[in-house]
Amino acid sequence: MSFASRTSDFFAGPWRAVVFLGVTQVLAWGAIYYTPVLMVPLIAAERGWSKAFTMGGYSLGILTAGIFARFIGSFIDRYGGHRVMPFGSLLGAAGLLALPHVESQIAYLAVWVVLGAAMSASLYDPAFATLGRIFGAAARRPITMLTLAGGLASTVSWPTTRALIDGVGWHNTYLIYAALLLFVAAPLHALMPRTRASVTPSPTPDGAPVPALLQPRxxxxxxxxxxxxxxxxxxxxxxxxxxxxxxxxxxxxxxxxxxxxxxxxxxxxxxxxxxxxxxxxxxxxxxxxxxxxxxxxxxxxxxxxxxxxxxxxxxxxxxxxxxxxxxxxxxxxxxxxxxxxxxxxxxxxxxxxxxxxxxxxxxxxxxxxxxxxxxxxxxxxxxxxxxxxxxxxxxxxx
Incomplete structure (x- = not known):
């Protein structure tokens, strides 16, 4: 089989989800989660807010992600990551587009609520849920490979964000990241496999069923x-x-x-x-x-x-x-x-x-x-x- 045929088969099968999610994880973590370390002091100085309040918006976003987490996981079980995760990228893009323009503290916090919802549908947990739905009980290896790619996010994000801030300012840096989520991450999420692995335990060689796992309660x-x-x-x-x-x-x-x-x-x-x-x-x-x-x-x-x-x-x-x-x-x-x-x-x-x-x-x-x-x-x-x-x-x- 030629290299082109193997490549075509790979992207036609379920493993393309690992590649697509690897790219989108770097983008989502880098654009939303890691940027506040560098952005918060700049936002606080320009708006005249305290650093504690400005970082508090980020904490509110993480709290919002926690509130939405179980609902996002349930939606992925039902509809698939290819239908749920694109909304995470779109919400992330909307939030990043809005951040440079908010003037009031209430609007700032509201934007972080939007970004928190985006994180709940964009970061590791929804990605794991998506791989679990696609690969079933065999998802351990794909999950490991995904975290290898995701581990690059902080390594890439901080120097890239610093260079963009120095080159185009923090306003335009957020606009660039919003464009990446909108035009790269969202389409890749939508193009992920729609297949769903069977979750029925396979019989053992003697025909007896596999012993039941623990119950999630x-x-x-x-x-x-x-x-x-x-x-x-x-x-x-x-x-x-x-x-x-x-x-x-x-x-x-x-x-x-x-x-x-x-x-x-x-x-x-x-x-x-x-x-x-x-x-x-x-x-x-x-x-x-x-x-x-x-x-x-x-x-x-x-x-x-x-x-x-x-x-x-x-x-x-x-x-x-x-x-x-x-x-x-x-x-x-x-x-x-x-x-x-x-x-x-x-x-x-x-x-x-x-x-x-x-x-x-x-x-x-x-x-x-x-x-x-x-x-x-x-x-x-x-x-x-x-x-x-x-x-x-x-x-x-x-």
Whole structure:
């Protein structure tokens, strides 16, 4: 078979969803989720608003994404990502077009509600739900490959956004990102496969049915929700303040920035390692390993303090842990609860995690200001320990 024929067969089949979603994930994360770090100070300065209020709009967007998550997952189960996710890109484009033009604080917050709805239909959770609908119980490998592509988002977004701001200003930067969502992401979402994998368990060789998976309710499901929710407190809250904490601990600014750059590549390497060496390991085991690794990082901070060598080790472990946990957000529910109603299951797990994620930067800032950086780090360590306990208590299906 010729290369052209193989390429044609690939894009005619379900695997094109991984390629299309890989592109749209980079665009959605880069345009909506990662830009506020650079944009918020500029918006606040131009409008005369406080940075706390301006960043509060972003937190409202994440909270809105959490509120809509279960509905988006249910819609994808019913109608497919090719019909639901284009609306996420269109809403994202509309919100980004509006941001440079809003003058009042109420309008600003309203735009972030729109962008929150866009995130709920554009980021990892709806993408996982879409792959679950297309590939069924075999979605683990496509999900892993998608997170490998999505891991490039922060690496690409921040330098690109910085260059665009310097070149055309923040207003036009948002317009460019809106155009990418409108003319690239939305069409790619609409062109994804419409096929739906069977979720009926395949019989075993002797004709007996496969043992039933866990039900997405009760104690086991509550433990999974708790584990992902309390873990979500850490990357969202700690990453927003970690570089400042490094500076207050005496680490020079250039070294602090280099430490921050470790995080992204470690996430990608961890996912590549899972794809290469742990594809036959149960996702629940991978999640336990990931959280335990980060807990070791917090133990190093508690024992040796925030020195440069310890900070390097911590960021390595943090990147590995977060890279694997992001992947497990898609694979653990699939392995435990199955492909039936997978989109709704993903949405129900994502809602509490996004709600905590929206509040955690403010909580960490409050604790660090009223007490100390050490207390804020200890609070994050407690959250990781609680996540590990919850993952350990989750039973595996027999």
């Amino acid at each position: 009760g104690t086991a499901f509550a433990l999974v929700v708790l584990a992902f929710a309390v873990y979500a407190f850490v990357p969202s809250g700690l990453l927003a303040h970690l570089l400042s904490m490094f500076g207050r601990a005496g680490i020079d600014p250039q070294t602090a920035v280099l430490l921050g750059m470790i995080f992204g590549p470690c996430q990608t390497l961890a996912r590549l390692g899972e794809f290469t060496f742990a594809r036959d390991v149960h996702p629940l085991t991978v999640a336990r390993f990931a959280v335990a690794s980060l807990l070791i990082g917090f133990a190093l901070l508690a024992i040796f303090g925030l020195t440069t060598p310890v900070a390097i080790a911590f960021m390595l472990l943090f990147g590995i842990s977060n890279g694997l946990i992001t992947l497990c957000r898609g694979t653990v529910p699939l392995a435990l609860f199955g492909a039936q109603g997978y989109g709704l299951t993903i949405g129900r797990i994502a809602g509490p995690a996004l709600a905590i994620q929206s509040a955690s930067p403010l909580i960490i800032a409050f604790v660090a200001e009223r007490s100390s950086d050490l207390t804020a780090v200890a609070l994050s360590g407690i959250a990781v320990a609680l996540a590990l306990v919850a993952f350990v208590l989750v039973p595996r299906p027999r």
